[in-house]
Amino acid sequence: MPAAANPPAIPPEIAGWFDARGWRIRRHQHDMFEKARAGRHALLVADTGAGKTLAGFLPTLCDFAPSAGPPPADGLHTLYISPLKALAHDVKRNLLTPVEEIGLPIKVEARSGDTPSDRKRRQREKPPHVLLTTPESLSLLLSYPESLTMFAGLKRIVIDEVHAFATGKRGDLLALALTRLHAIAPDAVRAALSATLANPLAFQEWLAPQPPEAEGEIRAADLVLGEPGAEPEVEILLPEEARVPWGGHAATWSIPQLYEELKNNRTTLIFTNTRFLAEYIFQHLWDANEDKLPIGVHHGSLSVEARRKVEGAMARGELRALVATASLDLGVDWGDIDLVIQMGAPKGSSRLLQRIGRANHRLDEPSRALLVPGNRFEFLEAIAAKEAVDAGQRDGESFHPGMLDVLAQHVMACACAGPFHEDALLAEVRTALSYAWLDKEKFARVLSFVENGGYALKAYDKFKRIVRDKTGVWRLSHPQQAARHRINAGIIIDGEFLNVRISAGGGRGGRSLGKVEERFAAQLSPGDTFAFAGTSLEVVSVKDMDVIVRASSKAAMIPSYGGARMPLTTHLADRVRAMLVDRAGWARFPDDVREWLEVQDYRSQMPGPGDVMVETFPHQKRHYAVFYSFIGWNANQSLGMLVTKRMEDRGLQPLGFNANDYCLAVWSLKPIEDPAPLLSPDILTHEFVEWVQGSHLLRRAFREVAVIGGLVERQHPGKRKTGKQVTFSTDLIYDVLRKYEPDHVLLEAAWADARTRMTDIGRLSDLLDNAQQRLRHVALERVSPLAVPIMVLIGRENTPQGSADDELLLEAEGLAGEAMRIDPPAEGD
Structure with a gap:
């Protein structure tokens, strides 16, 4: 980074430290300093390697510079909030470098679930100047009476990688914590940092406190855009001699080529989309590791000690390669990584950019990335993601109204910190944009739930957590409730x-x-x-x-799958659909992919943007229908459940279905003559409701909201309930509430969960709406080329992802030959 004159107003000690390193203070870093000095909340959107974290902390460093005057008083000055514990520890390590080299009188500490209890207690009594934490740990801190004095002198709040959690329940929890901090320290200035935002304005509005007294008024934080960096170099790896695979996800065909890449680079970071694939790819690379290169693996199922060991080895430059999941997506600064490899499709341009940014981590030099598709649709998705990155287009999740179970947890945390007035707390909560919609009636229902569990449960003493005295002030029903809350609070509910x-x-x-x-x-x-x-x-x-x-003698209808699945973003799905109808653009594809699309175009049709195309054809004495939806696996899985139930009602005798991100395949004994009735929007008000209520889906959602809302405790002092015990408790309560209080606030919250997070119901609803206007049914005499990738998976659902790629390729040969065959024209044509 070339040295240059630093802008004025930065203390000379800070400017001198930059100069000594041959650095300059970048424009966006100075802009963030000026925003903080003016008391303005600000959102910084800048490329990875642009010094976002330093931009967030620069005002803090400047406040403690000796030439700036007397140092700030002892106590908490800056609060840093991260979505990952690993990121907080990495930031601490990097922040201590300028603090120690400049000699600033700043004490920096981290706080998370791994922090020893004696250090947590000391932090409450004598906090450091800078505290690095997570949303969950912050919420717990605010549940202590000492929080009123601990945060009273807070000057600055820095939220890192805000895109990673602001739109979910963790974002709801953080938004509520920010309202509490605003009430305690109204002059504290907020800063949020991100490299990948499709809709900055929504995050600007989320970041700034909303004035509750001005109905309908929305306040937004200022936006600071970073200096542009070097364009990333993204390539797509293709088989050297073979064809792009028809099916499979693990891309094990690439292992020999990947191993060569590992040998040719100092450090390579390999991302996978699931924990299973991380272990699977790591094992294959290890088997190919004739040179005994140091290779590691990192994912959320590993112990804290194992993760810390790998992170330390990477920071010291001791590993040649690391296979990881999203556990290392965010912000960890390892500047010596030469290459990032994405195994399988990236599922979104923002996620891909985030992962690419782990390479090089310097703004003025390009980051290098290699995409390794597992099948032909993933090849198209890789092309779409690369072109989106080249065009600077981002995608991401949209904000939703704040969830009621998270609000209930926050209310209890506030009661643990001290008595509160109902109207005052409602006004405070409504300063969060996520809860600006909240009215007195809904808030009263939440308070009633926290008070005694609600109408159907209030006779049981165990649910009495808060009480209202004669003056209208709410307080804990017993001091022990505070300890019970603190050992059970949290948002992340592990799957079972x-x-x-x-x-x-x-x-x-x-x-x-x-x-x-x-x-x-x-x-x-x-x-x-x-x-x-x-x-x-x-x-x-x-x-x-x-x-x-x-x-059962009946054929299995429902596929089972292993591993969590990242959803295909709408933006990337639209790009793939656009490529399918861009016939001139097919020339840039490998010969086998181009031929695949050309034969599909000749024999059938292409599902273009906004279209809902359904192909039907016979195969091996069954009738198949393939719905090209491009709405992601979760939504396609839900669609399969609903469509097969509707087919049963119509006597079509469905035998099963299979789903991937791009399409749904259904097979039956009788053909689908007209798919339109199967895709009518009323399926969401009839079959969907019946399915959710008859399945375990709503019970599972209820268990999660009951745990988050504090109705059911996972932990007692010295003992943690098993998943079976928690489920037994929540199932009993669920049955009581369904019978005696069907409008209970947690049942409402459970329905909200079931309709969104678990089924991608919004994307499914859009698909059904489009089907009313742009449904295209193509009846074929045999399988089409575009259907082969989903057809080859039928019957292989119970094989772990990736472990049968070679067998899938062999099975594809027969299907592919049938699909790609061009019949000669009949006589007389």
Whole structure:
């Protein structure tokens, strides 16, 4: 970075430190300093490597510079909030460098769930000048009476990687914590940092406190745009001799080529989309590691000690490669990484940019990335993501109204800190944009729930957490409630696995066949059939932590999958659809991909932007329908459940379905003559409601909101409940509320969860609306080329992702030959 004259107003000690390193204070860093000095909240959007974190902390460093005057008083000056504990520890390490080299009298500490309890206690009594923490730890801090004095002198709040959590429940929790901080320290200036925002204005409005007295008025933080950096260099890896695979996700075909990349670079960071694939790719690379290169693996299922060990080795430059999941997506500054590799499709341009930014981490030099598609649709998605990055286009999640279970947790935290007046707390909460919609009636319902569990539960003393005295002030019902809240509070609810048990009669489960993910089990209803352990099983019931089944002669209808799935963003899906109808653009694709699209175009049609195309064809004495939706796996999985139920009602005798990000395949004994009735919007008001209520889905959602809202405790002093115990408790309460208080605030919150996070209902609703205007049904005599990637997966659902790629390719040969065959014209044509 070339040295240059630093702008005025920066203390000479700080400017001298930059000069000594051959750096200059960049425009956006100085702009953030000026915003803070003017008392303005600000959102900084700047490329990775632009010094965003330093821009966030620059006003703090300047406040403590000796030439700036007397140092600030002891106590908390700056609060830094990160979505990841690993990022907070990395920022602490990097922040201490200028503090120690300049000799600034700043004490910096981190606080998270891993922090020892004695240090946490000392931090409350004698806080450092800079505290680095997470939304959950901040919420817990605010539940202590000492928080009123601890945060009274707060001057600055820095929120890093704000895009990663502001739009979800963790963002709701943070927004509520910010309202409390605003009430305690109204002059504290907020700064948020991000490299990848599609809609900065929404985040500007979220960041600034909203005036509750001005109805409808929206305040926004200032926007600061970073200096542009070097354009990233993104390439797509293709097989050297073979074709782009038809199916599969792991891209194990690439291992020999990847190993060569590892040998040719100092340090390579390899991202996968699931924990399973991280372990799977790591093992394949290790098997190919003839040179015994130091290679590591990092994901959220590893212990804290294992993750810290790997992070330390990377920071010291001791690893040649690290295979990781989203656990290292954000902000960790390892400047010696030469290359980032993305295994499989990136699922979004912003996520890809975030991951690319882990390479090089210098603004003036390009970051290098290699995309490795697992199949042909993923190749198109990789092209779409690369072109989006080249065009500077971003995608991301939109904001939603604040969730009621998170609000209930916050109310309890406020009560733990001290008594409160209802009207005052409502006014405070409504300064968060996420909860600006909240009215007195809804808030009163939340208070009633926190008070005694609600109408149907208030007779039980265990649910009495707060009381209102004669003066109208709310306070804890007993001091022990504070300790109970603090050991149970949190937003992240770990997923569970359910046992699959053969029915022993009378609703009881007998011998265990194994385990399935709770997300999959939550979608099951009695009578559903699915394949497991090589057998077709029929669901008898889902009870506690067991899926009770019996062997069935009926074919398995519902596919089961392993591993969490990142959703394909709408923006990237639209780009893929646009490529499918851009026939002139096919020339830039490899020969086999171009031929695939050309034969599809000749034999059938292409699903263009806004279209809903359905292909139907016979295959092996069954009738198939492929719905090209491009709405992501979660939404397609939900669509499959709903469509097959509607097909049953119409006597079409569906046998099963399979889904990926791009399409849904359904097969049946009778053909679908007209797909339009299967895609009418009323499916969301009829079949969807029936499905949710009849499945375990709503129960699962209720368990999560009951835990977050504090109705059910996961932990007692010295003892943690098992998942089975928590589920048993929440199921009992769920049944009581469904019967006696169906409008309970937590049932409302559970429905909101079930309709959004678990089923991507918004994207599904848009698809059904489009189908009313732009549905195209193409009846074919045999499978089409575009259908092969989904067809090749049928019957392979229970194989772990990636572990059967070679077999999938062999199976694809027969299907592909049938799909790509061009029949000669009939005589007389």
